[in-house]
Amino acid sequence: MTRSVLQAGSGSGGSVAAKRSGAGSGTASLRALDHRPMDATPEDVNRARLRAEAAWAEWRALPAARRARHLLEVRATLIERLDDVVETIVADTGKVATEAVVNEVLVTCELIGWYAKHAPRLLRPTKVRPGLLLHKSAEVRHEPLGVVGVISPWNYPLVLSMSPVVTALFAGNTVVLKPSEITPHVGLLAGEIFAQAGGGAYGDIVQVVTGGGEVGDALVRSGVAKIAFTGSVRTGKAVMKAAAETLTPVLLELGGKDPLIVCEDADLDRAARGAVWGAFTNCGQTCMATERVYVVDSVYDEFVDRVVRLTGKVRQGTGPGSDIGATTHEGQLRIIESHLSDAIAKGAKVLAGGEKVNIGGRESMEPTVLVDVDHTMATMRDETFGPLLPIMRVRDVDEAVKLANDSPYGLNASVFGRSKRVLDRVVSQLQSGNVCVNDVMVSYAIPALPFGGTKESGLGRAHGADGLYEFTQTKSVASDRLGLRREPQWLPLPRNLARLVRTAMRLRYRSRPNRSSHPSYDTNGGTEP
Ligand code: NAD
Numbered sequence: 001m002t003r004s005v006l007q008a009g010s011g012s013g014g015s016v017a018a019k020r021s022g023a024g025s026g027t028a029s030l031r032a033l034d035h036r037p038m039d040a041t042p043e044d045v046n047r048a049r050l051r052a053e054a055a056w057a058e059w060r061a062l063p064a065a066r067r068a069r070h071l072l073e074v075r076a077t078l079i080e081r082l083d084d085v086v087e088t089i090v091a092d093t094g095k096v097a098t099e100a101v102v103n104e105v106l107v108t109c110e111l112i113g114w115y116a117k118h119a120p121r122l123l124r125p126t127k128v129r130p131g132l133l134l135h136k137s138a139e140v141r142h143e144p145l146g147v148v149g150v151i152s153p154w155n156y157p158l159v160l161s162m163s164p165v166v167t168a169l170f171a172g173n174t175v176v177l178k179p180s181e182i183t184p185h186v187g188l189l190a191g192e193i194f195a196q197a198g199g200g201a202y203g204d205i206v207q208v209v210t211g212g213g214e215v216g217d218a219l220v221r222s223g224v225a226k227i228a229f230t231g232s233v234r235t236g237k238a239v240m241k242a243a244a245e246t247l248t249p250v251l252l253e254l255g256g257k258d259p260l261i262v263c264e265d266a267d268l269d270r271a272a273r274g275a276v277w278g279a280f281t282n283c284g285q286t287c288m289a290t291e292r293v294y295v296v297d298s299v300y301d302e303f304v305d306r307v308v309r310l311t312g313k314v315r316q317g318t319g320p321g322s323d324i325g326a327t328t329h330e331g332q333l334r335i336i337e338s339h340l341s342d343a344i345a346k347g348a349k350v351l352a353g354g355e356k357v358n359i360g361g362r363e364s365m366e367p368t369v370l371v372d373v374d375h376t377m378a379t380m381r382d383e384t385f386g387p388l389l390p391i392m393r394v395r396d397v398d399e400a401v402k403l404a405n406d407s408p409y410g411l412n413a414s415v416f417g418r419s420k421r422v423l424d425r426v427v428s429q430l431q432s433g434n435v436c437v438n439d440v441m442v443s444y445a446i447p448a449l450p451f452g453g454t455k456e457s458g459l460g461r462a463h464g465a466d467g468l469y470e471f472t473q474t475k476s477v478a479s480d481r482l483g484l485r486r487e488p489q490w491l492p493l494p495r496n497l498a499r500l501v502r503t504a505m506r507l508r509y510r511s512r513p514n515r516s517s518h519p520s521y522d523t524n525g526g527t528e529p
Contacts, residue, residue, distance in 0.1 A: 037184050039211030042218040045176070048207035049222045052147040052174040055204035060144045060172040064120040071166055073198040075112045078105065085189060089158055092183035094326030094362045096318070099282055104158040107445050111159075111463065112166055114447035119170040122465050123472070135482045142472040144172030146225035151216045151239070153231045154328055155285040155385075157183035161190050163462055164228035164251070165206060171471035173226075174205045178219050180231075181212040182329050217242060224248065226471065230287075232383075233409075233456050240459075251460035251470050254453060255383040256287050256411030259404035260440065261426060262295040262303055263397055263417030270438065271416035272306035275389060278414065278440035280314055280367045283324050284387035285332065288412035288434070288441050292373075292380050293391040294400035300393045304351070307369055307391065311352040314367045318360035324367070326359035327386060336365045336386030339379040343390065348373045353387070375406060383409070397422060405431045410454035414440045433457060 040048070059067065078085060082105065089100040123142050130136040148168040152161040157179060165175050179187020191208030209215055213235070220227050220242045229239045230253040243250045260278060262271045278290030295303045315323045327333045333356070340354065353368030365386050373380055373390040380390055394400045397417075404413060413432040417423050427435045433453040434443040443449050450461035460470050488497060 037188065037210040040209035040215050045209050045215060045218040045222050048176045048209050049147055049224060051204050052176050052207045055202065056147060056174045059174055059202060059205050064123045067170060067172065068116040068120055070198050070202055071112055071169060072116050074194060075109055077193050077197040081193060085158065088185050088189050092157055092186050093154065093328045094360055095282055096322045096325045103282065104156055108159050108162040111163055111447045115167065115170040115468065119468055122468055123171065137479045137481050139477050141475040141477060142469060143475050145471060145473055146173060148173045148175050148471060149219040149224035149227045150175055150177045151219060151227065151229045151231065152179050154180035154182035155282060157186035158190065160230045161187055167467050168228065168471040169205060171468055173471055176207045176209060176219060176224065178209050178216050184210040220248065226251065252458040253462060254456060254458040255409060256453065256457050257291045257383050257407050257409040258288050258412045260290045260293045260414040261397065261400040261404060262293065262299060263422055264296045264298045265418040266299065266416035268299055268303050268306055272303055272310055274414065274416065274440045275307055276310045279389035280324050280387045283327055283364065285328060285385050288444060290414065290440055291384055293389065294394045294403055295391060296397060297393055297395055304371060304391055308351045311367050311369050316357065316359060316366065326362035327364035330363065332385055333363055333365060336384055336388060339384045339388060340368065343370055343373055343377045343379045346377050348377060375403065397426060401426055401429045408456045411457035412441065412443065431455060
């Protein structure tokens with residue numbers, strides 16, 4: 001499989017600048033991808049926005065079902081280029097091919113399929129009751145916003161670019177995508193796929209600009225209609241601050257410190273396997289990775305034994321027999337090391353891993369299990385984004401929930417147990433945008449489920465109906481049905497109007513709720529109004 005190295009950035013030939021560099025033709029090997037595309041200038045970013053805006057007129061005018069058909073063409077093109085896509089993801093990130101196929105391409109394809117099926121219905125205008133005004137008709141329309149700026153991270157460079165991009169497109173917007181500077185080739189390849197799909201029809205609906213934070217900042221300030229940002233809390237706050245200057249709306253999918261709770265009646269084998277996969281897949285570089293585990297005292301020792309045994313069997317490498325790959329970049333490794341050394345200095349014990357290894361030329365961290373941890377340690381409080389699995393012993397489920405909620409993050413959480421009553425209670429008490437029961441991370445792969453964070457883990461939702469409406473603006477339309485000469489409240493005001501309305505209101509609103517059926521009268525701990 002051969003492909004040329006792509007290059008984007010400044011220079012002639014337009015703002016997308018997804019042009020092939022004459023020099024770099026070759027296989028998508030690690031070496032070829034060492035060639036970094038140039039950073040786009042603010043002018044490039046602006047040109048990209050203008051091009052996407054020009055494409056918007058035609059794209060937004062298409063019926064939603066026609067847009068959906070084109071996006072299924074995009075999916076077919078993605079599958080045609082599957083090997084190329086997987087190879088590029090692997091080369092840019094150092095993850096293993098299976099992770100790229102399952103966690104990125106498959107999830108993207110399912111999401112496109114779900115929206116192709118449901119977006120046309122969800123985007124249809126909805127009639128609502130006109131209330132008192134029976135002589136009016138009322139409807140809610142969901143209209144596109146315009147050009148959406150998408151800024152994506154490096155850990156899942158395909159799906160975390162494609163998810164906001166395709167959702168915005170389904171809703172009738174066009175897009176400027178800025179992929180992470182650490183994984184630019186995946187973003188460029190995605191741009192190429194959009195340009196190719198359907199024989200190049202609607203080839204300009206996605207523009208790609210490459211570069212780092214400055215380019216992202218230029219995109220935020222470029223006059224786009226909305227920014228969909230996925231990345232760290234720190235950058236998310238900077239994006240929101242910059243966007244505030246122009247009141248540009250933002251969708252923020254930020255970091256996490258996801259807890260996993262093991263109740264005393266849990267299936268310990270499944271819980272241990274879930275924790276090991278949740279903590280180590282993608283070498284721990286997942287926003288909703290299992291970053292801390294709380295185990296009820298009575299099953300703690302057995303759970304830890306199982307986790308340590310399973311961790312010893314995880315194969316870290318680059319080839320087909322590997323379960324997990326590399327730490328993608330050195331900056332991340334430094335954070336992981338600092339969390340590990342801080343924990344050890346404060347009394348934590350390493351029961352598995354704990355060493356650095358070279359994986360395909362990238363210095364990486366081994367899958368590592370830590371015990372004797374507590375909340376004074378960075379590894380229990382700050383996002384590690386690496387393969388550390390700290391396990392803490394707790395008295396009971398209540399203490400586990402309290403510790404799980406003792407965090408500025410609230411992206412995802414997991415709970416393992418059998419009692420439905422306890423599980424339901426834990427689910428409702430956890431301060432988290434997503435909760436997986438007897439499972440980990442799986443909510444992201446269900447396209448109908450809205451995904452997003454509470455607290456500092458973000459604003460807004462991706463996926464599902466909520467995710468689609470993030471990229472629409474609501475237009476409320478009220479229409480007169482009778483065509484009378486005038487309305488009662490128009491000028492000049494009828495003399496007796498106030499008296500008539502008072503009388504009508506007294507008749508309509510005087511009744512009080514029934515004491516036995518209204519929740520505000522429930523004296524046994526019912527909901528206050
Ligand atoms: P990051 O915040 O460093 O970078 C994300 C993107 O923002 C990159 O494209 C970067 O170039 C760009 N950027 C940097 N400074 C910017 C600025 N001032 N203005 C605009 N854009 C700017 O994050 P990362 O290291 O690429 O990704 C890892 C982080 O992303 C982790 O915290 C992880 O939890 C989070 N994440 C969240 C989700 C989610 O869905 N909630 C998914 C994946 C990753």
